[in-house]
Amino acid sequence: MLSASDRAALLAAVGEDGLVLDEGGRAAYETAARYGGGRAAAVVRPRTAEEVSAVVGHCVRNGLAFVPQSGNTGLALGSTPDASGTQVVLSLDRLRAPLAVDAADRTVEVGAGVRLSALNAALAEHDLCLPIDLGADPMIGGMVATNTGGARFLRYGDMRRHVLGLEVVLPDAEGTRLTLSAGLRKDNAQLALRHLFVGGFGAPGVVTRAVLEVHPRPRQTAAAILVPRDEAAVLDLLLAFEREAGPFLTAFEGMSRAAVVRALAHVPGLRDPFQGGEVPPYCVLVELTSSLSPREGRPGLADLLEDVLADLAEAPGGPLADALLGPPERMWALRHALSEGLRACGPVIGLDLSLRRADIPRFRAEAAAMLARDFPEFEACDFGHVADGGVHFNLVRREGGAAEPARAEQVREAVLALAVEGYGASFSGEHGLGRAVQASYDRFVSPLIQAYSAAVVGVFADASPAALRLGPPQ
Amino acid sequence: MLSASDRAALLAAVGEDGLVLDEGGRAAYETAARYGGGRAAAVVRPRTAEEVSAVVGHCVRNGLAFVPQSGNTGLALGSTPDASGTQVVLSLDRLRAPLAVDAADRTVEVGAGVRLSALNAALAEHDLCLPIDLGADPMIGGMVATNTGGARFLRYGDMRRHVLGLEVVLPDAEGTRLTLSAGLRKDNAQLALRHLFVGGFGAPGVVTRAVLEVHPRPRQTAAAILVPRDEAAVLDLLLAFEREAGPFLTAFEGMSRAAVVRALAHVPGLRDPFQGGEVPPYCVLVELTSSLSPREGRPGLADLLEDVLADLAEAPGGPLADALLGPPERMWALRHALSEGLRACGPVIGLDLSLRRADIPRFRAEAAAMLARDFPEFEACDFGHVADGGVHFNLVRREGGAAEPARAEQVREAVLALAVEGYGASFSGEHGLGRAVQASYDRFVSPLIQAYSAAVVGVFADASPAALRLGPPQ
Numbered sequence: 001m002l003s004a005s006d007r008a009a010l011l012a013a014v015g016e017d018g019l020v021l022d023e024g025g026r027a028a029y030e031t032a033a034r035y036g037g038g039r040a041a042a043v044v045r046p047r048t049a050e051e052v053s054a055v056v057g058h059c060v061r062n063g064l065a066f067v068p069q070s071g072n073t074g075l076a077l078g079s080t081p082d083a084s085g086t087q088v089v090l091s092l093d094r095l096r097a098p099l100a101v102d103a104a105d106r107t108v109e110v111g112a113g114v115r116l117s118a119l120n121a122a123l124a125e126h127d128l129c130l131p132i133d134l135g136a137d138p139m140i141g142g143m144v145a146t147n148t149g150g151a152r153f154l155r156y157g158d159m160r161r162h163v164l165g166l167e168v169v170l171p172d173a174e175g176t177r178l179t180l181s182a183g184l185r186k187d188n189a190q191l192a193l194r195h196l197f198v199g200g201f202g203a204p205g206v207v208t209r210a211v212l213e214v215h216p217r218p219r220q221t222a223a224a225i226l227v228p229r230d231e232a233a234v235l236d237l238l239l240a241f242e243r244e245a246g247p248f249l250t251a252f253e254g255m256s257r258a259a260v261v262r263a264l265a266h267v268p269g270l271r272d273p274f275q276g277g278e279v280p281p282y283c284v285l286v287e288l289t290s291s292l293s294p295r296e297g298r299p300g301l302a303d304l305l306e307d308v309l310a311d312l313a314e315a316p317g318g319p320l321a322d323a324l325l326g327p328p329e330r331m332w333a334l335r336h337a338l339s340e341g342l343r344a345c346g347p348v349i350g351l352d353l354s355l356r357r358a359d360i361p362r363f364r365a366e367a368a369a370m371l372a373r374d375f376p377e378f379e380a381c382d383f384g385h386v387a388d389g390g391v392h393f394n395l396v397r398r399e400g401g402a403a404e405p406a407r408a409e410q411v412r413e414a415v416l417a418l419a420v421e422g423y424g425a426s427f428s429g430e431h432g433l434g435r436a437v438q439a440s441y442d443r444f445v446s447p448l449i450q451a452y453s454a455a456v457v458g459v460f461a462d463a464s465p466a467a468l469r470l471g472p473p474q
Numbered sequence: 475m476l477s478a479s480d481r482a483a484l485l486a487a488v489g490e491d492g493l494v495l496d497e498g499g500r501a502a503y504e505t506a507a508r509y510g511g512g513r514a515a516a517v518v519r520p521r522t523a524e525e526v527s528a529v530v531g532h533c534v535r536n537g538l539a540f541v542p543q544s545g546n547t548g549l550a551l552g553s554t555p556d557a558s559g560t561q562v563v564l565s566l567d568r569l570r571a572p573l574a575v576d577a578a579d580r581t582v583e584v585g586a587g588v589r590l591s592a593l594n595a596a597l598a599e600h601d602l603c604l605p606i607d608l609g610a611d612p613m614i615g616g617m618v619a620t621n622t623g624g625a626r627f628l629r630y631g632d633m634r635r636h637v638l639g640l641e642v643v644l645p646d647a648e649g650t651r652l653t654l655s656a657g658l659r660k661d662n663a664q665l666a667l668r669h670l671f672v673g674g675f676g677a678p679g680v681v682t683r684a685v686l687e688v689h690p691r692p693r694q695t696a697a698a699i700l701v702p703r704d705e706a707a708v709l710d711l712l713l714a715f716e717r718e719a720g721p722f723l724t725a726f727e728g729m730s731r732a733a734v735v736r737a738l739a740h741v742p743g744l745r746d747p748f749q750g751g752e753v754p755p756y757c758v759l760v761e762l763t764s765s766l767s768p769r770e771g772r773p774g775l776a777d778l779l780e781d782v783l784a785d786l787a788e789a790p791g792g793p794l795a796d797a798l799l800g801p802p803e804r805m806w807a808l809r810h811a812l813s814e815g816l817r818a819c820g821p822v823i824g825l826d827l828s829l830r831r832a833d834i835p836r837f838r839a840e841a842a843a844m845l846a847r848d849f850p851e852f853e854a855c856d857f858g859h860v861a862d863g864g865v866h867f868n869l870v871r872r873e874g875g876a877a878e879p880a881r882a883e884q885v886r887e888a889v890l891a892l893a894v895e896g897y898g899a900s901f902s903g904e905h906g907l908g909r910a911v912q913a914s915y916d917r918f919v920s921p922l923i924q925a926y927s928a929a930v931v932g933v934f935a936d937a938s939p940a941a942l943r944l945g946p947p948q
Binding site for chain 1: 576577578579580581601620621623627631632634635650652654656657658659660661662663664665666667669670672673674677678690709713716717718719720721722764765766767769772773777781828829830831832859862863864898899900901902903904905906907911914915918919922923926927929930931933934944
């Protein structure tokens, strides 16, 4: 699919072992993490930022479309080629250097192709970590380009909060390399251009290297599953934990009965924290962690958790109906099994919504009523990061199996319209941008913002390297 | 100084009481917080974003230069007019609405003209606060445009971290109003354009309203003054506190003897924590705060502080030489007196540097040696936010009094060159951009970044409303 001259130029840029042309070799780069994928003309795997620059420059000069990709674990089709077979995948998976920890500075300089697990292994030697907790094991380039959030956002924030500096390659004819900020915590001596590249899904440029702030590793953990008195009480529980355990609160994960029940039914070996009893309509995994050393004779996190729960239990008419204590790993096993449990019931219609957190109970109730009325064959199996407003609003057919595509599209559109138009929600809370949300982008982002976004990207980019069109069709 | 047609148009936009023409009325808006200031053709004080839009649109259409200003407490001459008498000050000080706290969402929607103190008073009713701690009492518009940091940055971060949404007026012929993000914690459905306006010192547009995340108010505080074994040991102390008290660590403020001595000598009523004994070469105010309720029978923050200090004291050859405990207010009184103590000795040559924190001891030593060699009449009286690399590197003449302007410029340039070129420091860590740092911007920001920054601003702005030229002279 690649012209002879493109092939020769890319070979010259990355060498024989950096150019993947055969179908078998391309497959992993063409297949998206969960659903979908496309076909690439070639996969190019540069080893250095210089090589990235050569590849990008060639592509731009010659009108060769390319899609940057690192770990390819994203869920918005932001890193896979389309079906045309004409796009080149620019894989960053060999940019595994540097991986330089500075423990006194509490920062790390890291190549775009380093996996989160590899980064955390290197950081662990210094008792440090990048505390972004995900279901997948992405690479740093994609985490930056997606502005990954995750389950511990409420305490640590997203990638944006950790990115102190970036090196990028711009999609222009020269493949211009740019250093954006010098890796300082405080720097207001210039516009914060790097924030266009964080969450920029590659559109203004390809991230090749980052300087990240990192954190002391947790040394204590305590967790519980909370059963709220009713669904509105979830917020009261959250506020109580923020008030009474705030500095240690690292997760507050809401789980609907529909999601929990499917995980318990379909995920082998998963222990039932409700021990066969009734699964409540909604429950919350609350986690406290601390980097402090346990001190002899001093109460630890488990004591604090018990104190907070005891106060809540004593409040007459309070928000807490029940609380289950247990090993944190076991609690998380349930939370992490939810996606697998759903997929076992057929293809999932997944919406990565983000709302004002105060709106979550009302939105959930209204969406459930709408489904019961207009789409009774679907059930909402949602879970999410309540404290930061994240709701993974997943729909499955009650009978299992795949929905008719048109019907699936209808229910997706109806929920999106309710969330975005009715509640001012985001249609991509933490999965970022990619082909999977192009229709939502076109529909819900105001034409003015689309135009300014496209113009800002145009400052850096002579061509669009990303799997999403930012502005209205030209 | 205003033409009749400009005057009529501005009157029509903001009404009689919104247009300040007389010298007495203008003075407060023309005078900068510490040194310098200029002269305005007029001060325009719109009451609403619609009025801001009308004023900005008129100015842009008619080539009338304007400088946005809110609390006018900044230190970079970013909010005062130049000396020409031709610029209009666009004051946001009447944009005091909304001030709407949402306690369940833990956010507040706030007009650009609301003072930090007024915001915190409204938040206190809900046991919340915006924990950005400054020597001044700025307004929100300026805090956003400067990306204010402050003494508790290490725990809470800067304004950027708190801004969930913005409303801005663009400096174009229509005075276009733009809403940037809807106030969600997680939103990756579009480019993060708002981050261009945070720390944008008004260049891409004028902030009229913000949605901010806020925090539970502290309910316990403990503080100490630490004397490190030597200056390199400061970092070891910091790492020990991050490790053993991290979740509660809210300040780690380094203070040089030269600064402390001047505060003790010149600030009336200031208590000497060293009780007349020798002031150490360098000391650190460490503060722990917690939003957790003190619980009967459970150790509090003061106990934790004592535990950490005891561990440090027991370590043979450890980093801690001495520690003074006392009421936090008294410790902070010393820290807050440092600027006043310096100013009492004559005009201060103030540099708002930010370094990799690991570089601070080495930079301080090298700068001191350079001063002793090349500028022996000056003394560095620095203090700073060690944990985030902030160093307020202040120079005063040893004899007191003002330096000759050319000599003052020489020493400023020499320190800047050492910091920025030798250590990759920022020349504006937290004071942001303004005329005061134009020369540094021109000299130290790479031409490529200057060009991209100017082009990005040009996407939003038909005219430059700010007191700094972003790109090379046209």
